[in-house]
Amino acid sequence: METFKLKVFRYDPTKDSQPYYQTYELPVEKGMTVLAALFKAKEEQDPSISFRYNCRAAICGSCAMRINGHATLACKVQVTHLLEKYNTDTITVDPIGNVKPLKDLIYDMDWLIDKLKKVKPWFIPKEAPPKDGKEYRQSPEDHNKIDFASDCILCASCMSDCNALKVNKDFLGPMVHSKAYRFAADTRDGAKRERLEAVLEDVNLEWCVRCWECTTRCPKEVQPYENIIRLRIMAAEEGYKTPGEIHAEIFEQDILNRGLLNEMLLPMRQEGIFGAIKRAPFGIKMMFKGKVNYADFFGGHKVKRLEEIKVIYEKAQEKKKEIHIKLPQIMGVIYEDKRKTAKRANFAETGGNK
Amino acid sequence: MADLKYAFYTGCSAKGVAPELYESTKLVAEKLGMELIELDAASCCGAGAVQEKDEFLALTINARNLALAEELGLDLLTICNTCTVMLRETKFKLDNDPELKAAVNDVLKEVGLEYKGTSEVTHFLWEIIDGVGLDTLRSMVIRPLREFNIAPFYGCHIIRPPYLIGYEDPDNPKSIEMIIEALGGNPTDHEARLACCGFHSFWSAEEKVTLRLTANDAESAKEAQADFMVTPCPLCHTQLDAMQEEAEERIGTHIGMPILHLPQLIGLALGFKPHELGLQKHVVTPEKVIKAFS
Ligand code: SF4
Numbered sequence: 164m165e166t167f168k169l170k171v172f173r174y175d176p177t178k179d180s181q182p183y184y185q186t187y188e189l190p191v192e193k194g195m196t197v198l199a200a201l202f203k204a205k206e207e208q209d210p211s212i213s214f215r216y217n218c219r220a221a222i223c224g225s226c227a228m229r230i231n232g233h234a235t236l237a238c239k240v241q242v243t244h245l246l247e248k249y250n251t252d253t254i255t256v257d258p259i260g261n262v263k264p265l266k267d268l269i270y271d272m273d274w275l276i277d278k279l280k281k282v283k284p285w286f287i288p289k290e291a292p293p294k295d296g297k298e299y300r301q302s303p304e305d306h307n308k309i310d311f312a313s314d315c316i317l318c319a320s321c322m323s324d325c326n327a328l329k330v331n332k333d334f335l336g337p338m339v340h341s342k343a344y345r346f347a348a349d350t351r352d353g354a355k356r357e358r359l360e361a362v363l364e365d366v367n368l369e370w371c372v373r374c375w376e377c378t379t380r381c382p383k384e385v386q387p388y389e390n391i392i393r394l395r396i397m398a399a400e401e402g403y404k405t406p407g408e409i410h411a412e413i414f415e416q417d418i419l420n421r422g423l424l425n426e427m428l429l430p431m432r433q434e435g436i437f438g439a440i441k442r443a444p445f446g447i448k449m450m451f452k453g454k455v456n457y458a459d460f461f462g463g464h465k466v467k468r469l470e471e472i473k474v475i476y477e478k479a480q481e482k483k484k485e486i487h488i489k490l491p492q493i494m495g496v497i498y499e500d501k502r503k504t505a506k507r508a509n510f511a512e513t514g515g516n517k
Numbered sequence: 518m519a520d521l522k523y524a525f526y527t528g529c530s531a532k533g534v535a536p537e538l539y540e541s542t543k544l545v546a547e548k549l550g551m552e553l554i555e556l557d558a559a560s561c562c563g564a565g566a567v568q569e570k571d572e573f574l575a576l577t578i579n580a581r582n583l584a585l586a587e588e589l590g591l592d593l594l595t596i597c598n599t600c601t602v603m604l605r606e607t608k609f610k611l612d613n614d615p616e617l618k619a620a621v622n623d624v625l626k627e628v629g630l631e632y633k634g635t636s637e638v639t640h641f642l643w644e645i646i647d648g649v650g651l652d653t654l655r656s657m658v659i660r661p662l663r664e665f666n667i668a669p670f671y672g673c674h675i676i677r678p679p680y681l682i683g684y685e686d687p688d689n690p691k692s693i694e695m696i697i698e699a700l701g702g703n704p705t706d707h708e709a710r711l712a713c714c715g716f717h718s719f720w721s722a723e724e725k726v727t728l729r730l731t732a733n734d735a736e737s738a739k740e741a742q743a744d745f746m747v748t749p750c751p752l753c754h755t756q757l758d759a760m761q762e763e764a765e766e767r768i769g770t771h772i773g774m775p776i777l778h779l780p781q782l783i784g785l786a787l788g789f790k791p792h793e794l795g796l797q798k799h800v801v802t803p804e805k806v807i808k809a810f811s
Pocket residue numbers: 321324325326327328336337370371372373374375376377378387388391
């Protein structure tokens with residue numbers, strides 16, 4: 164293939180009633196990024212295309228857009244890779260999702276900034292600066308906890324594809340929660356509780372549906388979802404009793420007492436008697452469909468060798484004090500699946516992804 | 518045919534609210550020559566909940582689950598997306614951190630177990646493709662699903678995050694479409710193909726997030742004129758099927774989109790009857806399917 168189509172989202176609210184797509188035919192050049200392709204279209208075919216950029220090196224975070232449906236940095240992905248990956252001759256670029264487009268690929272950033280302000284994304288020192296005139300210091304172990312979270316370039320790729328944000332714009336979003344974590348987990352910071360209060364307002368932190376889109380989209384390995392989980396752990400340690408915390412306790416108890424979760428008794432234990440009453444019609448519906456395991460109302464099924472789990476539980480409580488679990492980024496994020504290389508031939512032949 | 522023997526990890530749902538998933542998996546696996554040795558001593562994977570209360574405990578419990586498969590010398594096969602990601606996360610962390618692995622094994626030693634890292638964690642969906650093979654599957658189809666437009670719903674944890682899953686490209690997965698085509702059906706492209714069902718924030722954001730996503734997903738398949746959706750995950754299934762009416766109430770529209778488990782879909786094409794596969798147990802009854810196959 165010598166040329167490809169660059170299909171660009173166009174919208175100028177001062178003259179268009181509706182957004183539309185405009186397609187530019189461009190030569191396929193080795194090493195050309197989507198940002199470079201946009202430049203080529205702008206310089207040679209249509210000077211009116213508008214988009215944000217600055218560093219052209221995946222550092223500034225300005226050029227995030229949706230490319231073939233998924234948010235990423237336009238200066239980071241190459242045209243040839245995309246054409247191969249999607250097995251297509253067309254690359255479609257849209258503004259990132261969950262935001263208001265201003266013109267073409269440029270979107271309104273105020274909304275993101277307002278959200279960020281809620282968690283005060285700046286350092287609030289715990290104590291006066293060191294007397295020796297040097298900077299605030301921390302141990303390498305303490306720094307590790309926030310190292311990757313500090314790499315966020317505020318590109319909002321994660322915000323674009325977040326499932327919770329898609330349906331509720333009041334969710335603070337992965338970029339913001341992750342930023343809150345970055346400061347709350349900083350041993351030099353003095354506003355941990357204040358930050359936790361901000362993310363826990365209306366249990367906002369627990370609106371996240373664990374879809375892992377943010378971590379998948381992030382071009383900087385910040386792993387916003389993982390940071391959200393750490394923030395939840397921190398909140399529990401600080402004594403906040405959230406629905407998620409209650410849920411976790413139920414799971415832990417069930418694993419200990421029967422091995423598997425008792426789904427039948429879950430509503431009652433999660434929400435108390437009023438919750439159980441509220442959900443009774445649902446339960447009856449499930450009963451009629453033959454989905455209810457009656458024995459579970461009386462404790463029900465237990466896994467074999469349950470006693471092993473009790474021993475493990477006890478012993479793990481001691482052992483965990485000695486151990487520090489490393490961040491996945493430090494472990495090397497690529498999971499080499501041996502099985503895959505061995506059996507993958509079948510998959511490739513049938514036309515799947517490589 | 519290769520040696521298709523697996524340590525079968527059922528997870529909680531197949532033993533709880535989704536008995537039809539358990540039944541249909543067993544039937545279909547047997548027909549396809551997959552031998553499933555059920556891990557009847559395995560426990561819940563923690564589903565992310567235990568992980569955010571006590572990560573070390575969650576890792577140890579799952580290391581035990583993996584060690585049970587290793588005892589049998591078999592790969593561990595799941596039928597739930599969340600089980601898959603939780604077990605693979607455990608494996609990822611233990612295999613990449615010798616110190617952590619040693620600490621976990623110190624605990625497991627008390628019950629005479631050891632996590633070695635010799636069993637892979639795989640999912641029924643992947644084994645249909647990599648184990649059974651699509652050519653074999655195609656050759657065993659008795660009743661092609663020709664007249665059906667089928668909307669794939671992957672569910673998050675079978676594609677994301679790639680550093681734990683890595684089976685196929687999370688931006689453009691094709692495995693479910695490939696299976697639908699092998700069964701003679703028409704895969705329907707739709708907006709929510711790779712979206713989230715909302716399950717995991719049910720207890721904290723039922724109104725604010727969960728049911729809105731559920732409604733979105735079912736509507737997306739309806740707009741694409743699918744006859745039903747198919748998913749490899751029982752949590753997505755419970756959310757999209759059992760909670761669909763609740764979701765409809767919130768948006769004030771009737772959707773009525775039936776949801777099938779992946780093994781049920783395969784089972785139909787292999788000649789099983791709808792009631793054998795438990796199709797009548799779904800809250801949104803797949804009437805068109807039941808009628809066509811009875
Ligand atoms: S994991 Fe949570 S924060 Fe991240 S994209 Fe999904 S819903 Fe949003």
